[in-house]
Amino acid sequence: MGLIGCGNMALNDHARTYLAHPERFRVVAAADPTPERLALGREMLGLLAVDVYADAAAVVARPDVEVVDVCTPQHTRRDIVEAAAAAGKHVLCEKPLATVPADAAAMVAATRAAGVLLGVVHNYYFFPEIAAALQLLRDGAIGQVEVAILNYLGVIDLPGNAAYRPTWRHEAALAGGGVLMDMLHVVYVAEALLGRTIERVSGYVDARDPGAPVESLALCRFETERNAALVNVGWGVGPGGIEVSGSAGRLALGYRDGATSPFVPFEEMVLHDTVGRRRISVPAGAPDPFTALALDFADAVVHGRDPIAPGEQGLHTLEATLAVYESCALGRTVTLPLDHGDPVYRLGVAGVNELELPDWSPVRRHRLFGAG
Ligand SMILES: NC(=O)c1ccc[n+]([C@@H]2O[C@H](COP(=O)([O-])OP(=O)(O)OC[C@H]3O[C@@H](n4cnc5c(N)ncnc54)[C@H](O)[C@@H]3O)[C@@H](O)[C@H]2O)c1
Structure with missing residues (x-):
């Protein structure tokens, strides 16, 4: 492995996992x-001075690096991933895959053309309660899934590490959006709970602080061919938890004090079905979510299969997320996939500047994402 970016996520999760699993991973450069x-x-990582570099390109070029692990902020990734593909290296990439769908599409195309894997760190699939809920839904525990409601309104606004640029998550050009972009995990989890592909998106975003460049609140509706999810995300102290209802019951996942995962621990999963109400126990002892995702990626490399979240899924999730901003800016539902001529597809959230925004648009009112 070559580790690109030594920030909080890279050292607290990625490096820790690699050190704990020497049978699968060896980091040779950073x-x-x-x-x-x-x-x-x-x-x-116990590396020598000659194995660490200021420039990502030096890691990509190392002949002993088989997998490039990209843990930089999302605006930096296209060049790194294209260089890795050109060098024949597999890529594990933090979420969101990019800030701009056109960049993400280029990354997917480059890795596919080179015959290397591109895996995106969509690690929330591996939270034990989410994995258990998905299994119950697949088993038909509540019949046909009709509605998923995901509340993540108590997201803690954690800064990046002090040595780099701690506030980059609040800069539209670097982060690609605000709290929703940072927590886009909830978008692919919502889609997985629905069990169908998101086709249409509508949303409302707002900012608590006047002059804030990105949203601190996003209320989203994701529609599939047959069902829909309501997803609420905010930096703040609002409620958390997931509820899914279907034709024959409902399932609720609660976190401590009704607060937001993963900032407080999981508390209980309750199933209401034709039999009545019962608590469902979640299997203990699973590896932590990032470790589970990394082990899946390693297995994918060894067996030449796609990882759980290949680049195409990273691109689709990014588009669904940006469609919330576009929908709020325009005041109408946005259809996926985004048209390649859509400014938001070409430019990411900066593309809202090229849209005709109604006077009452919250994006315009708050001048979010640099909107005039
Ligand atoms: N999957 C998850 O659950 C999860 C959790 C937290 C963060 N993340 C993601 O991880 C990424 C990093 O977040 P963080 O909290 O660690 O941020 P951070 O600011 O702590 O770290 C980013 C690091 O990248 C380095 N960097 C910037 N440009 C670089 C380049 N061109 N080459 C090499 N290094 C470069 C910076 O110096 C910094 O140390 C983000 O994309 C974030 O969305 C994912």
């Missing part, structure tokens, strides 16, 4: 432009 983070990464 890169980060900040000397402080590079030194931390080097020390934690």
Whole structure:
């Protein structure tokens, strides 16, 4: 493995997993432009000075790197992933895959053309309660799924590491959006709970602080051919939890004090069905969500299959997320996939500047994403 970016996620989760699973992973090189983070990464991974670099390209070029693990902020990724594909290296990439769908599509095309894997860190599939809920729904525990309601209104606004740019999550050009883009996990989890592909999107976004460049609240509706999800995400202290209802029952996942996952622990899963109400136990002892995802990716490399979230899924999830911003800006439902001529497809959230926004558009009113 070559680790690109030695930030919080890279060292707290990725490096820890690789060190704990030497039978699967060996990190031979790392890169980060900040000397402080590079030194931390080097020390934690037990690398030599000659194995750490300020420039990601040096890691990609190393002949002993088989998989490039991209843990940089999302606006930086296209060049790194295209270079990795050109060098014949598999890529594991943090979420969101990119800030701009056109970039994400280019990354998917480059890796497919090179015959290397591109896996996106959609690790929320592996939260034990989410994995257990998905299995119950697949088994038909509540009949046909009709509605999924996901509340993540108590997301804690954690800064990036101090040595780099702690506020990058609040910069539209770097993060590609605000709290929803940062927590786009909820978009693919909602889709998985529905069991069908998201086709249409509508949304409302708002910002608590005047002059904030990105949203701190996003209320979204994701429609498939047959069912729909309501997804509410916010930096703040609002409620958390997931409820799914179907033709023959409902399933509820609760977190401590009704707050938001993963900032508080999972508390209980309750199934209401034709038999009555009962608590469902969630199997214990599973690896943590990132470790489970990384092991899936390693298995995919070894067996030459796609990982759980290949690049195409990263692209689709990114488009569904950006469609919320576009819908709110325009005041209408947006259809997926985005048209390649759509400014939001070409430019990401900056594309809202090229749209005809009604006077009452919340995006315009708050001048979100640089909208005039
Ligand atoms: N999957 C998850 O659950 C999860 C959780 C947290 C963060 N993330 C994702 O991980 C990524 C990083 O987030 P973070 O919280 O670690 O941020 P961070 O700011 O702590 O770290 C980012 C690091 O990338 C480095 N960097 C920037 N440009 C680089 C380049 N061109 N080459 C090499 N290194 C470069 C920075 O110096 C910094 O150390 C984000 O995309 C974020 O969305 C995912």
